[in-house]
Amino acid sequence: MKSPILxxxxxxxxxxxxxxxxxITGNSAGNLGLLAIPLLAxxxxxxxxxxKAINSVQLGSKESSELxxxxxxxxxxxxxxxxxxxxxxxxxxxxxxxxxTSGYTFNEVFLYWFPNFGFAFLLxxxxxxxxxxxxxxLLRVQLFCVSLAGGGILILxxxxxxxxxxxxxxxxxxxxxxxxxxxxxxxxxFLFAGSNLFHGQQGRFSLIxxxxxxxxxxxxxASLSHVNPERLASSxxxxxxxxxxILGDTGRQIMxxxxxxxxxxxxIGLTLLCREKLTDLAQAHMAPAFLAKGGGRWILPPLVAIxxxxxxxxxxxxxxxxxxxxRSALLLWLLYYSAVTLAATLVLxxxxxxxxxxxxxxxxxxxxxxxxxxxxxxxxxxxxVILICLLVTSSALAALWFFIxxxxxxxxxTL
Amino acid sequence: xxxxxxxxxxxxxxxxxxxxxxxxxxxxxxxLKAQLDTGKTVVLDVRSGRDWSSSEFKIKGAIRAAGDDIxxxxxxxxxxxxxxxxxx
Numbered sequence: 001m002k003s004p005i006l007x008x009x010x011x012x013x014x015x016x017x018x019x020x021x022x023x024i025t026g027n028s029a030g031n032l033g034l035l036a037i038p039l040l041a042x043x044x045x046x047x048x049x050x051x052k053a054i055n056s057v058q059l060g061s062k063e064s065s066e067l068x069x070x071x072x073x074x075x076x077x078x079x080x081x082x083x084x085x086x087x088x089x090x091x092x093x094x095x096x097x098x099x100x101t102s103g104y105t106f107n108e109v110f111l112y113w114f115p116n117f118g119f120a121f122l123l124x125x126x127x128x129x130x131x132x133x134x135x136x137x138l139l140r141v142q143l144f145c146v147s148l149a150g151g152g153i154l155i156l157x158x159x160x161x162x163x164x165x166x167x168x169x170x171x172x173x174x175x176x177x178x179x180x181x182x183x184x185x186x187x188x189x190f191l192f193a194g195s196n197l198f199h200g201q202q203g204r205f206s207l208i209x210x211x212x213x214x215x216x217x218x219x220x221x222a223s224l225s226h227v228n229p230e231r232l233a234s235s236x237x238x239x240x241x242x243x244x245x246i247l248g249d250t251g252r253q254i255m256x257x258x259x260x261x262x263x264x265x266x267x268i269g270l271t272l273l274c275r276e277k278l279t280d281l282a283q284a285h286m287a288p289a290f291l292a293k294g295g296g297r298w299i300l301p302p303l304v305a306i307x308x309x310x311x312x313x314x315x316x317x318x319x320x321x322x323x324x325x326x327r328s329a330l331l332l333w334l335l336y337y338s339a340v341t342l343a344a345t346l347v348l349x350x351x352x353x354x355x356x357x358x359x360x361x362x363x364x365x366x367x368x369x370x371x372x373x374x375x376x377x378x379x380x381x382x383x384x385v386i387l388i389c390l391l392v393t394s395s396a397l398a399a400l401w402f403f404i405x406x407x408x409x410x411x412x413x414t415l
Numbered sequence: 416x417x418x419x420x421x422x423x424x425x426x427x428x429x430x431x432x433x434x435x436x437x438x439x440x441x442x443x444x445x446x447l448k449a450q451l452d453t454g455k456t457v458v459l460d461v462r463s464g465r466d467w468s469s470s471e472f473k474i475k476g477a478i479r480a481a482g483d484d485i486x487x488x489x490x491x492x493x494x495x496x497x498x499x500x501x502x503x
Contacts, residue, residue: 019469101469104465104469104470105471109471236467252471316464318463319463320463323464
């Protein structure tokens with residue numbers, strides 16, 4: 001793909017148009033009312049600032065990956081373990097959740113007779129096969145999914161904003177669901193999971209946050225203009241409720257396409273991100289050498305497909321624990337992102353470069369958001385245990401790698 | 416091997432998608448509608464997790480119950496009541 005903007009969109013928008021993000025934005029709009037829009041702007045600004053800080057280090061250094069930035073600040077084993085814990089559980093859990101959601105949507109919106117579970121498995125198989133395509137074709141598929149999902153949301157958002165049934169004066173009222181407001185505000189940070197950390201995106205760190213702000217502020221406004229806030233806040237599928245109110249059955253069908261294509265884009269995007277992280281780990285001698293030259297293309301997709309297939313077949317999607325697991329994985333990703341940004345600002349300071357005030361404050365705000373999600377969540381104790389388990393497992397794996405590879409340990413010591 | 420791997424995966428997932436639940440007694444939409452009017456039939460939605468949260472269709476008046484906790488909630492209903500479990 002020659003156009004850098006299209007490449008950035010293909011790589012960075014995967015998670016952005018997934019049903020998970022649509023649930024977060026719908027519930028947040030319900031809990032916060034129109035106040036959700038400035039809070040979304042703040043979240044977008046934070047990620048734009050973080051992207052800029054990370055990008056400044058990447059441009060000025062030969063060792064430009066986030067892993068290398070992190071390694072300079074916290075050492076090899078913590079950097080490797082944080083990378084492993086932040087990316088791989090998120091990919092498997094998100095794939096399980098999104099594919100099952102797609103299965104239900106396909107069954108209920110398009111073909112009643114087609115089993116939802118069957119569709120989820122077929123989609124998993126198809127997405128695994130797509131991963132074996134050459135990168136150029138894979139990025140085209142990804143761009144197609146992103147465009148379909150983004151275009152669908154935009155159509156519904158623009159039409160819904162123009163055909164408001166709830167008067168603006170009513171929309172300007174204070175949020176009524178204050179109990180969920182703190183959690184909803186912090187959850188907006190999850191919109192940007194995995195969007196800024198691709199090598200191909202250098203220099204376009206603010207494209208995705210800006211795009212997210214435009215599309216989702218319109219979508220929130222359209223949702224609030226057609227559905228009452230209490231309904232949006234409590235719904236498990238606020239996107240479907242809003243699209244049905246906006247355009248009737250046609251709206252449901254457009255949203256059905258958005259859900260399926262958005263899920264595909266999220267799974268492909270997160271798999272690409274994990275492939276890139278595997279390559280980074282291998283190039284830094286923290287993973288088997290064959291992964292450094294694109295070996296992840298053949299290894300990762302089948303492993304992810306098997307793990308996701310097992311999760312689906314054993315009924316994880318039908319268990320309430322999946323939501324807690326997924327939210328914990330997203331928290332680890334947020335922890336990773338704040339750590340990389342903090343490490344980038346420290347590197348810039350060390351190199352005596354100017355670090356802007358927002359860049360200095362951004363990691364702290366991200367970390368505060370992380371704590372807010374953790375402590376305002378009813379399942380906080382379970383989430384805390386899951387976070388510890390994932391971090392301990394990934395640290396053990398990273399430590400084991402250095403222990404059984406004395407040569408790699410030597411390279412680490414000489415660095 | 417690289418060419419064989421995608422084919423093997425395709426067969427695995429195509430096979431998995433053909434899995435069916437074993438036969439259970441079912442009730443048609445019209446039968447259920449007629450029985451609901453008698454007041455002796457209770458519809459229980461035993462879906463959980465994503466199975467419930469991702470679904471747009473929820474039967475009006477259905478009560479949510481955990482499918483693996485029949486022993487607990489079955490005591491709450493009278494013996495002459497008909498329980499219709501809804502799981503997909």
